[in-house]
Amino acid sequence: MLRKHVLLIIFIPLLSYGQNSKQKSGITPFNQIAENYVRLGLAIGQYDSDFVDAYYGPDSLKPVGVKEAIFPKDRLLNTTNILLEQLRPYIKDKSLGKRAIWIRGQLTAFSRRIKMFAGEPASFELQAKELFGVELPNLGEDHFRILLNQMDQLLPGRGDVNARFQTLANRFVIPREKLDTVIKTCIAESAKRTRKQVELPHSEEFRLEYVNGKPWSGYNWYQGNYKSLIQFNSDITALIDRVIDIASHEGYPGHHVYNTLFEKNLYHNKGWIEISLYPLFSPQSLIAEGSGNYGLEVAFPGEEKINFTKSVVLPLAGLDTTGIGAYYQALAIKGKLQHVRTEVTRRVINGTMNDDEAIRWLMNYGLFNKEDAVRSLSFSRKYQSYVINYTYGYDLVKNYIERNGGTSNNPSKRWELFKWLLSNEVTPADMQ
């Protein structure tokens, strides 16, 4: 305790000196820029209802008065440019440089999203670069054909690969009446595993809700104060792997934990105001979705996922364990085929693929059933290039963690790197 006070006394004069000297030389104080970044994001959110995914900062930064009748594109773009200009002197600053670079990436995304919301078309590639800070390889049909061949050899029977995959998968659909129990059990298990490794605030908790008619399978609405509302789309076919995946993606150690650690470590402990706003279309989502998807492998490394499925989930759902080994092998290949979502989205946005062709690709190369293919396409239309956060974001997080020693043989190192990722302002460039 005493040590803390001593540090504070030394720290405050340094900080105020730093800010005064910047002010004298005509440079905007950093905290003012960070606050105005939040104000701008909330102002955009007044018009674009998908823009703000979460906000738990002070009410004083919320827009006052009624919004304008017409979307004020030019004014919002102008504010974005001013903030980008004000950040410039901080980019190479020793103590604030990382924050400045992080906010710069977020503001670049604001700029692109404002233009898109105003109806300006943007290619898939431009969106990926400016909204999420990445450039991705363009995968052609051959990439998927090779993986599909592997699937063909693995699945029992002959003929259409998708039909054979669905036959296998349909053995593992959780009956309606068991769904709630299974989901809650999966979340409880991933939470238990996460809490063993990550120190979470005692007050953290989530609420689970069932919804219909959404283009996604699950959603975490972070409410601030370490609380989440997790929504599960009950329209989806409740395959066992999906339910386990949603539990860790939306809950532990995925979005709920990511937002909780950000709020605790960066907003409350360090007082970084920019953290209080989570803008959906921003590089932050690449890390959030990538870590959300990779979270399952952190909580259930190696064989632990299949062991948990066999010993807990299947018996609870009243399902037979026969064929589960083959199913998980097939899922490993299907995981790699997920990139088809990216490629379909690329072509749909760029106007080189029509809806029928998109559904055909999703079913043939992604092994989606018809209803999931239709849902995936409507997701791409609504959220545009956002889908790359799941596919490319996952690759980025996985490669980063495993390259740095967080392999399935070293779960504690994996957790350590994962926690770092969930507690720092990391940009996509930091991980490449």
Ligand SMILES: [Zn+2]
């Ligand atoms: Zn997500």
